[in-house]
Amino acid sequence: MTEQALHLAPFDLALAALLLVINGGLSIWLGLGLTKSIAIAATRMVVQLLLVGMVLKYLFAVESPWLTLGVVLLMVCFAGYEIMNRQDRKLSGLWSYGIGVTTMTFAAVSVTVLALATQLRPDPWWDARYAIPLLGMMLGNAMTGISLGLNNLLTAVTRDRWAVEAQIALGHRREIALRPFLRRALRNALTPSINSMSASGLVFLPGMMTGQILAGLDPVEAVKYQLLVMFLIGGATGIGAGTAVYAAAWRLTDNRHRLRLDRLEDPDA
Amino acid sequence: MLSIRNLRARHVQVDDLDLETGDCFTVMGPSGSGKSLMLRAVADLDPAEGEVTLDGRERMTMTGPEWRRQVMYVGPESGWWEDRVGAHFEDPESVVGVLQRLGFKAETLNWPVSRLSTGERQRLAIARAFDRGPRVLLMDEPTGALDQAATALVEGVIHDFLMDKGIVLMATHSKEQAARLGTRTLSMAAGRLSA
Numbered sequence: 519m520t521e522q523a524l525h526l527a528p529f530d531l532a533l534a535a536l537l538l539v540i541n542g543g544l545s546i547w548l549g550l551g552l553t554k555s556i557a558i559a560a561t562r563m564v565v566q567l568l569l570v571g572m573v574l575k576y577l578f579a580v581e582s583p584w585l586t587l588g589v590v591l592l593m594v595c596f597a598g599y600e601i602m603n604r605q606d607r608k609l610s611g612l613w614s615y616g617i618g619v620t621t622m623t624f625a626a627v628s629v630t631v632l633a634l635a636t637q638l639r640p641d642p643w644w645d646a647r648y649a650i651p652l653l654g655m656m657l658g659n660a661m662t663g664i665s666l667g668l669n670n671l672l673t674a675v676t677r678d679r680w681a682v683e684a685q686i687a688l689g690h691r692r693e694i695a696l697r698p699f700l701r702r703a704l705r706n707a708l709t710p711s712i713n714s715m716s717a718s719g720l721v722f723l724p725g726m727m728t729g730q731i732l733a734g735l736d737p738v739e740a741v742k743y744q745l746l747v748m749f750l751i752g753g754a755t756g757i758g759a760g761t762a763v764y765a766a767a768w769r770l771t772d773n774r775h776r777l778r779l780d781r782l783e784d785p786d787a
Numbered sequence: 788m789l790s791i792r793n794l795r796a797r798h799v800q801v802d803d804l805d806l807e808t809g810d811c812f813t814v815m816g817p818s819g820s821g822k823s824l825m826l827r828a829v830a831d832l833d834p835a836e837g838e839v840t841l842d843g844r845e846r847m848t849m850t851g852p853e854w855r856r857q858v859m860y861v862g863p864e865s866g867w868w869e870d871r872v873g874a875h876f877e878d879p880e881s882v883v884g885v886l887q888r889l890g891f892k893a894e895t896l897n898w899p900v901s902r903l904s905t906g907e908r909q910r911l912a913i914a915r916a917f918d919r920g921p922r923v924l925l926m927d928e929p930t931g932a933l934d935q936a937a938t939a940l941v942e943g944v945i946h947d948f949l950m951d952k953g954i955v956l957m958a959t960h961s962k963e964q965a966a967r968l969g970t971r972t973l974s975m976a977a978g979r980l981s982a
Contacts, residue, residue: 680866684912687832688919689856698868774831774851 535560577646586646590653594623597661604665607672609769610783617765622664625758626656629750637746652750655726659711659751660758667707667759668766672782674699675770682777692771700767707759711752718748789829789841789858789923789954796828796835799978806923811945811955813965816975822958823863825975826925829956830860841922859921863928865912867900875900875915882918888947889914890940905932913941917948924948926957930964942968 538560545552577585598619608614630653634640640648675682675696685695718724723731726747730740772778788808794801799821806812814822828835831846831854839846839858846854873879873896883893889910903911909932916924929945930938945955945968958975959965965972973980 678866678868680862680864681868682866683832683862684866685868686852687830687855687860687862688916689852689859691850691852695868772834774834776832776834776851 535564574646574650577650581642581646583642583644586644586649589646589650593654593657594619597622597657601661601665601668605669605672607669607676608783609672609766610781613769613781614783617762617769618664618668621762621765622657622660622758624761625660625754625756626653628757629754630656633746633750652747655747656750656754660754662710663707663755663759664762666710667703667763670706671699671703671763671766672770674702675777676779676782679777679779686775686777690775692767692775692777695775695777696767696771700763703763704759707763708755711755715748715752718744724748788843789956790839791829792838794825794828794835794837794839796824796833799825799828801825801829801837801980804980806954806956808952808954809949810970811949811957811968812971812973813969814956814958814973814975814980815960815962815965816958820975821978822975823927824978825980826860826927826956826958830855830858830925832860856919857921858923858925859916859919860925861912861916861927861929863909863931865908865915867908870899870901872896872898872900872903872911875911876918878918882914885914885917885944888940888944890937906934906937909933910937910941913944917944922952923954923956926955928958928960931960938964 538556541556542553544550545556573589577589598615601618601622602608602615605614609617630649633652634643634648638648638652678699682695682699686692714724724744724747727740727744730743731737769781770778789806791801791804793803804812814825816822824833827833829839831839831851841854841857846858867875869875876882876896879896886893886895891907891911891914895911900908909929913926913929924945926945930941933941942964945957949955949968955968957968971982973982975981
């Protein structure tokens with residue numbers, strides 16, 4: 519089917535890139551001060567994507583499970599760092615990075631392996647052509663869900679610490695005292711993926727599907743792939759955010775059911 | 788009887804303290820001397836080493852929530868986690884008596900928390916603690932935000948609690964209050980208690 523794909527010449531891309539000049543002009547005209555940022559962001563995007571393209575091409579060609587694993591580890595480290603950077607309030611020590619990375623990896627890897635083992639069945643099962651893009655999507659979405667959930671939980675518990683402490687002082691167990699906070703954090707984490715499910719197709723065509731259609735794939739086939747990916751994303755986000763939020767709530771309390779805000783960085787800030 | 792032996796927490800320590808049924812010990816001392824931290828450590832709200840027993844039962848033999856249901860801390864800042872006052876009570880029916888003695892009516896239970904004044908919050912936080920039926924109350928400036936009339940109501944309720952086999956350990960800034968309620972007055976300086 520891919521033989522219908524149009525071939526993109528460098529000149530065509532350069533022509534499209536000229537559209538960014540409009541943004542630059544707008545910035546100069548209105549004094550937005552964004553010219554430099556636009557230039558840097560556009561250059562970064564071009565360089566990063568070209569590099570990724572070459573890396574993937576090489577990875578697909580050599581078919582090495584170890585190299586694939588190495589790339590996976592690299593992706594996980596970057597995503598974990600990103601989760602940590604998106605927190606206004608962090609657990610102290612290695613906990614912030616640790617909870618983010620483990621729950622995200624657990625969610626993304628288990629969902630990806632499930633898809634590789636049942637729906638896609640490439641041969642070998644770890645074939646980088648399938649494993650890397652899928653895992654990338656799962657990591658990205660789990661990462662967003664986890665950072666939203668953790669950020670919401672930690673800021674809310676710090677802000678409303680007296681509401682939690684009051685319940686604990688009255689003899690409530692930690693799961694009862696934190697229940698409203700866990701609920702709110704999880705709702706916050708899952709809302710984006712629910713919204714994107716209900717709007718997809720009507721308001722926007724998901725990027726992956728658009729790309730496949732442009733590359734010449736039959737639209738119905740592209741939709742099927744997109745549906746699979748959306749289900750997997752939903753699963754990865756739920757598993758990731760759920761485990762991360764509960765793990766953080768457990769770290770914020772102890773086995774005597776006390777609230778332990780001293781386990782946050784700058785607890786008094 | 789509440790017994791405290793070699794209690795050591797961050798910034799505070801209590802070597803030896805026994806409160807019998809009906810006792811109300813008041814603790815006075817400058818702000819920052821550790822009165823709140825001491826009360827929180829006894830309630831097991833902050834990590835602490837040492838032995839604290841109620842009627843001979845060591846607190847580590849029960850869960851944190853079980854201990855705090857009997858040895859209950861009532862802080863100077865009352866936290867509220869539901870919209871309505873009544874939702875913070877476990878048995879709103881039986882608490883009406885205490886509410887009335889604290890100057891409220893039964894319909895107070897339907898009030899939204901957001902409408903309460905600081906003083907109302909403080910009195911309702913005390914009512915909320917009585918609702919759980921504790922043996923010991925650890926009160927942290929229970930009348931700090933109250934006028935004279937409301938203070939008298941709160942002291943009346945505490946007095947009745949002591950008559951009814953309760954035990955109270957209370958931090959206060961008021962000498963008069965210590966004299967009115969206390970069976971013994973202790974002072975706190977730099978995290979250490981003295982008679």
